[in-house]
Amino acid sequence: MIKINRAAVRPREELLRHADEWTKHLIGLNESSSRKKYIAKHIMGFIRPLRTLFNDKCAFCESWVVSERNSSVQRSIEHFHPKVLPCYYDQIFRWENLFLSCRDCNNIKGDKYPVTSSGEPIINPCDDAPDEHLTFEYLDFPGGVITTVGYITPRGKITVELFELNNRSDLVKRRGEVVKPLIQLSRFAVDDTEARHLLEEASLAKAEYAAFARALLNQLEQ
């Protein structure tokens, strides 16, 4: 998970302007199937700006959601504050509450919104600095790499646990495949400018699992 600057992208004014009107109409619908259809119909207008904002990556696990290499990964729009809770109805069509997500993160989170024992929420990659809460670690061995998202705060802990960032075999396998060559690059990058340049490219927001490349670069600085 990396920090995303939401102010960098703005959806069409029309989408922002209609949020209140759509919410009012939605609350008037009685059947849950009608409500679901109504939300799906209007929310899809946000997909293009969300894809731009999140670089076609899941906001939470950093997997590409549109990829020729991984056709099983599909995109979803995640409501950070769950849409089923009446206290968050006013955020169903709010730009700030919408995130691009892979299907797995979307399904696992569902309508959950856990808080720590002191009442603090999970990490919001647009409002919080994920690297103040999470660590991005690896164990390198001849047969491969095991990558782990660790935590340094209670908010980090509930975020890792909620999205099961270390327990999803497909995610952990794919992450290891991407990070293994980066680890090799980081060894050369100490005195090889080309290797360092490639590692810096892998740390850009558009790169898959960029948080791990950033952690490797930080290690070089120390």
Ligand SMILES: [Zn+2]
């Ligand atoms: Zn994800």
